[in-house]
Amino acid sequence: MIKTVPMKRVVIIGDETVEYRLVKEIHDIGATGYTYYLVRGGGAMGDRPRHAEPGNAKIEIICTPDLANRVLEHVSTNYFGNYAMIAFLDDVQVIRGEKFGATDA
Amino acid sequence: MIKTVPMKRVVIIGDETVEYRLVKEIHDIGATGYTYYLVRGGGAMGDRPRHAEPGNAKIEIICTPDLANRVLEHVSTNYFGNYAMIAFLDDVQVIRGEKFGATDA
Amino acid sequence: MIKTVPMKRVVIIGDETVEYRLVKEIHDIGATGYTYYLVRGGGAMGDRPRHAEPGNAKIEIICTPDLANRVLEHVSTNYFGNYAMIAFLDDVQVIRGEKFGATDA
Numbered sequence: 001m002i003k004t005v006p007m008k009r010v011v012i013i014g015d016e017t018v019e020y021r022l023v024k025e026i027h028d029i030g031a032t033g034y035t036y037y038l039v040r041g042g043g044a045m046g047d048r049p050r051h052a053e054p055g056n057a058k059i060e061i062i063c064t065p066d067l068a069n070r071v072l073e074h075v076s077t078n079y080f081g082n083y084a085m086i087a088f089l090d091d092v093q094v095i096r097g098e099k100f101g102a103t104d105a
Numbered sequence: 106m107i108k109t110v111p112m113k114r115v116v117i118i119g120d121e122t123v124e125y126r127l128v129k130e131i132h133d134i135g136a137t138g139y140t141y142y143l144v145r146g147g148g149a150m151g152d153r154p155r156h157a158e159p160g161n162a163k164i165e166i167i168c169t170p171d172l173a174n175r176v177l178e179h180v181s182t183n184y185f186g187n188y189a190m191i192a193f194l195d196d197v198q199v200i201r202g203e204k205f206g207a208t209d210a
Numbered sequence: 211m212i213k214t215v216p217m218k219r220v221v222i223i224g225d226e227t228v229e230y231r232l233v234k235e236i237h238d239i240g241a242t243g244y245t246y247y248l249v250r251g252g253g254a255m256g257d258r259p260r261h262a263e264p265g266n267a268k269i270e271i272i273c274t275p276d277l278a279n280r281v282l283e284h285v286s287t288n289y290f291g292n293y294a295m296i297a298f299l300d301d302v303q304v305i306r307g308e309k310f311g312a313t314d315a
Contacts (some may be wrong), residue, residue, distance in 0.1 A: 006182070011197075038143065040142075069107055086167065087201075
């Protein structure tokens with residue numbers, strides 16, 4: 001099998017204008033890359049049904065566990081109180097791990 | 106590390122008109138949120154190559170294992186016989202688990 | 211719980227023109243389906259900040275471990291030296307595994 005390195009995939013979904021600002025902040029926190037999607041819906045709206053409502057975006061970051069934690073702490077501290085956002089993470093195996101900050105890639 | 110709660114991520118990819126209808130049905134089944142993407146291709150078409158064919162969509166739902174099962178049973182029973190759809194799920198760790206129905210979040 | 215079969219989810223993100231060509235090559239390698247997204251950003255740009263730069267795409271393939279390996283070997287051999295691409299994989303549980311080449315589905 002091709003060589004891979006374990007990393008975290010962090011996903012943050014929310015209002016497009018907030019997500020756009022968040023891209024810059026995530027860069028300042030230390031993420032060297034991200035993927036940005038325009039989406040509909042947004043997840044976990046509770047009692048605010050937003051089906052078919054436009055204007056949301058999804059940010060996806062592949063990074064080390066430490067950076068994942070810092071990004072999620074930032075989002076939790078600065079956005080979760082006032083914005084309808086969701087955030088989650090899981091494990092992925094990346095090719096060329098050194099691009100993501102792996103020290104043993 | 107920031108506190109997380111385990112949830113399921115359910116993905117359903119298929120024809121855009123079917124996916125749009127499915128959003129409403131998934132809401133009725135109990136999902137409080139979803140993310141909806143317009144995509145090309147569609148996965149696992151068997152002998153029907155659809156590369157570069159437009160008109161597909163992807164629904165992604167973060168939810169409890171129980172709700173994931175009910176959504177997939179619904180899709181399997183009502184759509185798989187007649188539509189070129191694919192569905193799969195995996196595990197994610199969410200922030201603010203109470204938004205997704207976690208009882209211990 | 212609904213019956214599922216373990217498969218790999220392969221993700222390749224890069225320049226849209228390269229990704230478009232890659233779809234054809236992945237088909238020749240044996241993938242019967244894929245999902246194609248237009249995205250912004252692209253992940254792991256190193257010292258080339260491309261925030262808000264358009265023109266990237268993401269290919270997602272659900273397939274057997276063997277096919278996942280062949281696709282990633284192809285991308286690694288033919289593209290990684292000259293293109294700013296990232297690739298990673300993880301595990302998913304699919305419904306109707308026979309669509310993805312599972313022999314015991």
